[in-house]
Amino acid sequence: MPENGTDRRGFLKYAGGAAVTASLAGCLGGGDGGDGTDTPADTEAEETEDGGGGEETDTGDGGEELPDFPVTITQGNMPSGLDPHDHRETPTDVVMLHAYEGLITRDAAGAAQPALATDWSRVDGEDAAEFQTRSDVTFHNGDTFVAGDAAYSINRIVDPDTGFASPQSDQLAGVSGASAPDDSTVRVTLDGLNPIVFSEFATYCDIMQQSWVEERSKSEIGQQMNGTGAFQLDSYTQDEQVVMTRYEEYWDDPAEVSELTFTAASESSTRVNQLLQGETDIIVNVPPQEVNRVNNSDAGSVSAAPSTRILYNGMRYDVEPFSSQEFRQALNYAIDLESIVSNVLGGFGAQTGQPTLPEFVGHNPDVDPYPYDPDEAERLIDESGHAGVEIELNTPVGRYLKDLEIAQAVAGYIDELPNVSASVNQRDFGSLTDELLTGNIEDKPPWFLIGWGEATFEGALVMTALLSTDGALSTWSNEEFDSLLETAGNSTGDERVSALQEANALANEQAPWIFLNQQFSVYGVSNRVSWEPRSDERIDAYAMSQA
């Protein structure tokens, strides 16, 4: 089986070699006119074979010291480009994190860990934070990393005056700018206390080299890479594949994986077949019905981890019958969430009873999911005065793991109650999000299924976006809840955590949602590779070893 993979790699290299030759010929041909700045030839070389030379270096120095261990990762989509500050998607992030690093990172459990910064602290008496950076780090082009590069990267995201509008500016919310007083200190200025600033930096803000960025056009930055990470770009063919090789000069131990290839297949059965045939090593989103096929094969097995995404049924507090707290609670009692998780999701999910997931800051361990109690549900509906009402659940199809099936199960349980009838309305995801995102509660459907992932592990961000009065997707308003979030926003440490826990308990009691499941990330992993999936959906090849 591995023969197939080798063959394929072999031919991609052959094809690459030809493109390099062709583009070299192009440069030579145009040599009398200039210095090879001709766009067509250059672009071709960059697009297909940026690292034709990198390949040679790989075999030239140190190829024999470390094992040859190529790994292929297949996601549902390819990265939208290679600029780490110009995207908002997980598949792009997964590719980026191998070449670019932040000041702080996270371990598999979600705890903040040093990366390019060795130390970080708030600056007393000022709305600022300081990071001490490593001195032994080089970019893939060989230049040394200095604190100024980090400051530039932060400003590139938060400051539109740098001439680049990053769609990630809100991911560093509360950060107003950065400077580098010396080569190993980064000072970040904040709008206020910003209790989550280090959580933000542990998740976002990849560091780029200032001079490298400034010397390149937007499109070149989107086609090339120059980070400090454990892997450097070998070749990039837009929408087809990204190939990286181990960066031998990495400041930490070099990776065990020698060559890392990213491909994409949007159809899940195609991904499963690729894994079974040994054409790829890691695949994302194995659907529950394919789990046995993978586990029963010789090629690999399924490995799952709780993700940072929560699924819920939002209800508009301003329209009947959802304006009634009893009615909302009744819907929570009406569904058998345990059965949905085990039967619909095949066990790849966890029940929730509050907006904050167990891994997040602010989770309240004393709040349990609602039990299945149809009698109590029936009683509460009668009590709410809305007996006999007909309601319709708007759900996207294929956006989340088994979203339609979950919605059908929820509506099914509620429809079984004698005093209410429920149905499902399948929606196009785009039009549903359009309605949810207008900022007007009147535009939103009264009852809908949606999911929300939050990579910072901060419950406060989830609750602010989804449940605070002015939240981006909010369909609920509660003064007590808002004031708890405000308290949390102006405090740190235990005081902050206890305010968030109280907010979670309040949300459970008030039931602004039907609390559904925490989604699991389900991966297919080849037997060649030893790797544990993580909660934050990062597929980190640096943590992989030969099985």
Next chain:
Amino acid sequence: MSLARFLIKRLLQGVFVVWGVVTIVFGLRVIAPGDPANVLLPPDVAPEVREQVIADLGLDEPLYVQYWDFITGIAAGVPEGLFNILTGEPAGPMGLGTSLTTGTSVASRVGRSLPATLELAIAATIVAVVIAIPLGVISATRRHQPADYGATLFSLAGISTPNFWLGVMLIIVLSVQLNLFPTSQRAIGIPGVFDLLVSGQIVAAAEGLRTWLWYITLPAITLGTYFTALITRLTRSGMLDELGKTYVRASRAKGLPETLVRYKHVLRNTLIPIITVVGLQLGTLIGGAVITEFVFDWPGLGQVLINSINSRDWPMVQGSLIVIAVGFVVVNIVVDTLYTLVNPRVGFD
């Protein structure tokens, strides 16, 4: 009518058809759900930023202004866009536009996927023609014999089998279980093989061609099956029609050998209408490759189209559709011209 006048007339008709397609494509964008601004922006962005983006995209203009900009943009960009598609070079701002998600030129993206789709459509056509014509001939010449029933059964099965199901089955049986073919993707394309050949790497080029064949076999069979069945039926009935004509009886009476009658005269006359069908179907295959490309993760126009629809990347959707439509029109004109050249009974009118 002379050939030149005929061509001009057909080209003008083609332009008219393309204009119709472009208008429909524009209309689809207008009525399709999903705001392109939401693709580009995070959910909690400030309303003024959202408005700015909408204004930058020109989506706040009245529809007729958007339509006019769209049409004139394409009219100005098509020559350049086509040139870029042919050369694979990035297009300027006046081309087919830039992708909303990646910010890169639509023309160059479409240009890079076009060879993969063309390869697949042509390979499927070859599979179909190579299998179908002999099968149809056998079927017609051994009418009501087991071979005829076998061919009929094959055609029925071929016409009734959905592409995606056949593709998945071929992968599961021939790739995963028997390990004869790769499951998906395209390791090297014909342009890659050609590059190798041009740079003098003959052995590598031969190996490349073998790899290409190895990767394209299953998708080509999947895409070509329906078409095979169709042409088998057509060949059979066309052949039977011809065999019943007087000139066949006359030839036999003259004492011509049966093989000569069947293959030189009858088959030749049967093939004339089949050329038209093959040509027209080639156009259909370019558009119809979408599902096959999806199942086999084949990096062609179909993949671009599906991914762009999912991400509401309208410039990319429009670019792919326009190229597919232009391809269809061009194939049609070529087929019509060839048909009239091959069959002297049909004039240029």
